[in-house]
Amino acid sequence: MSDTTLAPETAPESTPSHDVHGGHDEPTGLWSWITTVDHKRIGIMYFLTSLVFLAIGGIEALIIRVQLFAPEQAVVSAETYNQLFTMHGTTMIFLVAMPMAVAFFNYIVPLQIGARDVAFPRMNALSYWIYLFGGIYLNASWLFGAAPNNSWVGYAPLTSTQYNPGLNADFWVLGLSILGVSSIMGGVNFITTIIQLRAPGMKLMRMPIFTWMTFVTSFLLVTALPVIAVALILLAFDRFYATNFFVAASGGDPVLWQHLFWIFGHPEVYILVLPAFGVISDVIPTFSKKPLFGYPVVVYAGVLIGFIGWGVWSHHMFTSGLGPIADSFFVATTMIIAIPTGVKIFNWMATMWGGKIRFNTAMNFAIGLVALFTVGGLSGVMHASAPVDLQQHDSYFVVAHFHYVIVGGILLGMFSGVYYWFPKVTGRFLNEKLGAWHFWTTLIGFNLTFFPMHFSGMYGQPRRTWTYSETLNVELFNQLSTYGGFILGVSTLIFVWNLWKGVKSGEPAGSNPWGAATLEWSIPSPPHHYNFPALPTVQSREPLWHEAERKSIEVVTLADPEVEPEMPNPSYWPILLAAGVTATWALVMTGIWWVPLIGLAFTAFCTYMWAFEDPFAKKGAAGEVTHG
Amino acid sequence: MAEAVLDPGSGQAGGHDASHDEHHYTATGLSNWKVGFWTFIGSECLFFGTLLSTYMVYKGASLEGPYPSDIFDIPLTTLSTFVLLMSSLAMVLGLDGVQKGDRKKASFWLGVVVVFGAIFLGFQYYEFNHFVHEGLTLDHSVFGSTFYVLTGFHGAHVTVGVIWLSTLLIQSLRGKLTPDKALQVEIAGLYWHFVDIVWIVIFVLVYLIP
Numbered sequence: 001m002s003d004t005t006l007a008p009e010t011a012p013e014s015t016p017s018h019d020v021h022g023g024h025d026e027p028t029g030l031w032s033w034i035t036t037v038d039h040k041r042i043g044i045m046y047f048l049t050s051l052v053f054l055a056i057g058g059i060e061a062l063i064i065r066v067q068l069f070a071p072e073q074a075v076v077s078a079e080t081y082n083q084l085f086t087m088h089g090t091t092m093i094f095l096v097a098m099p100m101a102v103a104f105f106n107y108i109v110p111l112q113i114g115a116r117d118v119a120f121p122r123m124n125a126l127s128y129w130i131y132l133f134g135g136i137y138l139n140a141s142w143l144f145g146a147a148p149n150n151s152w153v154g155y156a157p158l159t160s161t162q163y164n165p166g167l168n169a170d171f172w173v174l175g176l177s178i179l180g181v182s183s184i185m186g187g188v189n190f191i192t193t194i195i196q197l198r199a200p201g202m203k204l205m206r207m208p209i210f211t212w213m214t215f216v217t218s219f220l221l222v223t224a225l226p227v228i229a230v231a232l233i234l235l236a237f238d239r240f241y242a243t244n245f246f247v248a249a250s251g252g253d254p255v256l257w258q259h260l261f262w263i264f265g266h267p268e269v270y271i272l273v274l275p276a277f278g279v280i281s282d283v284i285p286t287f288s289k290k291p292l293f294g295y296p297v298v299v300y301a302g303v304l305i306g307f308i309g310w311g312v313w314s315h316h317m318f319t320s321g322l323g324p325i326a327d328s329f330f331v332a333t334t335m336i337i338a339i340p341t342g343v344k345i346f347n348w349m350a351t352m353w354g355g356k357i358r359f360n361t362a363m364n365f366a367i368g369l370v371a372l373f374t375v376g377g378l379s380g381v382m383h384a385s386a387p388v389d390l391q392q393h394d395s396y397f398v399v400a401h402f403h404y405v406i407v408g409g410i411l412l413g414m415f416s417g418v419y420y421w422f423p424k425v426t427g428r429f430l431n432e433k434l435g436a437w438h439f440w441t442t443l444i445g446f447n448l449t450f451f452p453m454h455f456s457g458m459y460g461q462p463r464r465t466w467t468y469s470e471t472l473n474v475e476l477f478n479q480l481s482t483y484g485g486f487i488l489g490v491s492t493l494i495f496v497w498n499l500w501k502g503v504k505s506g507e508p509a510g511s512n513p514w515g516a517a518t519l520e521w522s523i524p525s526p527p528h529h530y531n532f533p534a535l536p537t538v539q540s541r542e543p544l545w546h547e548a549e550r551k552s553i554e555v556v557t558l559a560d561p562e563v564e565p566e567m568p569n570p571s572y573w574p575i576l577l578a579a580g581v582t583a584t585w586a587l588v589m590t591g592i593w594w595v596p597l598i599g600l601a602f603t604a605f606c607t608y609m610w611a612f613e614d615p616f617a618k619k620g621a622a623g624e625v626t627h628g
Numbered sequence: 629m630a631e632a633v634l635d636p637g638s639g640q641a642g643g644h645d646a647s648h649d650e651h652h653y654t655a656t657g658l659s660n661w662k663v664g665f666w667t668f669i670g671s672e673c674l675f676f677g678t679l680l681s682t683y684m685v686y687k688g689a690s691l692e693g694p695y696p697s698d699i700f701d702i703p704l705t706t707l708s709t710f711v712l713l714m715s716s717l718a719m720v721l722g723l724d725g726v727q728k729g730d731r732k733k734a735s736f737w738l739g740v741v742v743v744f745g746a747i748f749l750g751f752q753y754y755e756f757n758h759f760v761h762e763g764l765t766l767d768h769s770v771f772g773s774t775f776y777v778l779t780g781f782h783g784a785h786v787t788v789g790v791i792w793l794s795t796l797l798i799q800s801l802r803g804k805l806t807p808d809k810a811l812q813v814e815i816a817g818l819y820w821h822f823v824d825i826v827w828i829v830i831f832v833l834v835y836l837i838p
Contacts, residue, residue, distance in 0.1 A: 119660040184671055192664040196654040222667055226675035234682065234777065241766055243773035245682070251689040251770040260678065535653065608795075 035570035037121035043107030050100040057091035065485040071470040081466035082149035089152030101275035111520035114199025119192035129578030130182035138175035148172030156246035156254035187221030201538035213278030216306040228264035262313035270309040276413025280366035286516040287363040288355025301340035308337040327386040334384035361435030365416035372408025397457025427525040428506030434498040441491035448484025452477035517542035522557040533561035568615035577606040683774040690769040708751035715744035738797040745790040
């Protein structure tokens, strides 16, 4: 923990904050977690759940790598292989990358803007439970031996009842529909939270970049998710009620699915990556001891990415035959979107330039993101060119590209965030030595896995194909990828071990162990359940780096209130309502039109009970509920 | 979203002590429910936008009849559209009644909204029934699929609105819809007007443009 001694002058080392720990005044026990509406607990649940799904998706990936270790192997059947890569992609995107970012939204954003909770605490819990149930439903398909096998993009007619008559695609289309409900509600909640619950003085252009990127991501969620929701609903009608949306023989158009999917799918890429950008935009300044270089430019670049992200979807469809005019347009927009992304890269480098850099694990992962995301970005610009893309489409080159973006960009950013905010969440540090092992095994394992895929792709190895011929000369590359995959597996185990040790016996951390600038570091670690005894007033972008402002804030945020602020009561309606929503969708599977109405009736019942529950009701001595 | 707005805790300051008012602090001074609901409506725009786009993309793609021109009864649908539009007017008057604490006015006009919404749904039921008899079923053709799913989802939204407003109507009749609860009615109104506007777009694009 040599880092703590390096804390800058501005760190409140002499304040009593180091002895102050919140979080001991909360009820414990399983029931208190099931009924919680506290954004911090919900954030922790999001994180742990996404970690479990990361393990599941990771095991799926390793089985894929074992199957591809040598040519013409049959470790798994072709059908099982289809299920493995479909579930690997679907899991990693919808059950790991998105919810892990949401875990950070939940825990960090209210603290960064000086709020006591999100705008709609019970709806927040509802989002979590729907995510959990949707994830369980999707993975329950394995128990039926019918995991989705249509790839994460689910192109028609691979999902049609004619070519895919089993339960596989049913699980996929309904599972994703359930998860979509959760994401839209999350988006509404965080937009409202960020607009409404900023502490006095926290103007938009004073918000930490992580909050800004959450804001942009939330807008993408509420706008992009309805598009995929409609696509999935149309597909569900095709499968369960014999409609003709994507059935070419009846006048339907399979290409419409591709459009709808990618109109959602490309904003989705930015839904995934912007939170990671946000994390490192907070981490890099902290460990460079410099304010973020060009703050407004980073904000505008993020917003611009959010906008242009809507105009590039057809670059996923250059081989679908849209014609030269459409292709040219999307070539141009795709190249344009590289500009704001590149701007951010330079902003991070300029922030580090001339700074007093502390190379700890959080910073290492952040720098790793800058380097590896750039590699993924560059290969992205390569297949932004339609003629080049025609060669690379559906090859392992594309697999290499998006893993550099998703693992090298998003996962590294998430890891950086975990090491950075762990002391805030638990009041303890993660072990830096284990952190170094985690970082270097991730870096080596990651590059060993995915860099050779550029070559195997160029040699012509197609993706989503369960084996390959010896004559393709890609065996060496595949073996390297498999070795790398297992190193990545080991690195994840180190990470989990570190988390476990950190929670159990990590060194204690004070309220602001890194000497960071933003508001979440002004309160005790872990925070009280009400976060802020009273609302602080913010005067600048780096409130804790200005001595006078820090003192004026900490007088408020570290105070022990005589009367604790009133927080909403726990509620069990979120988990019941989530069960109702999940059941409604799952019952569509029966194919009988009225059966889902049973689930819908239960959902309606829970909705009414929810609506007439007073979150601030006080329980009197006789158990009688009185208001206010 | 209905549940969110009916939430008694979301009501305005009535009966709350001073510490309770901190729950209502917002940076903009607007209510959370209003901002959240507008965000939700934005999301709904994309939802119906995608359904409408699908309908437009598939216009004329059906391989066999009945085609739209064979079965649409424009005068009839114009009438049901008029009823739905008038319900929006009633919604405005109902909200005014709640805001002014005029229980009779509020209950009367909220009742009109509910009845007009139900009449619209009745028209839709009749229309669907009639079309099915003409041979246009959900799985018959691309026109059938796109038409029923688009208008069906709109009808489902109207149904939710009717149930929501019925609940408010009962509250009003029991005298519980005091002026400090006007926000709940206002947000139900936002939803209702939105559903109306969507219908106007559907009416123009699906029925009126040949």
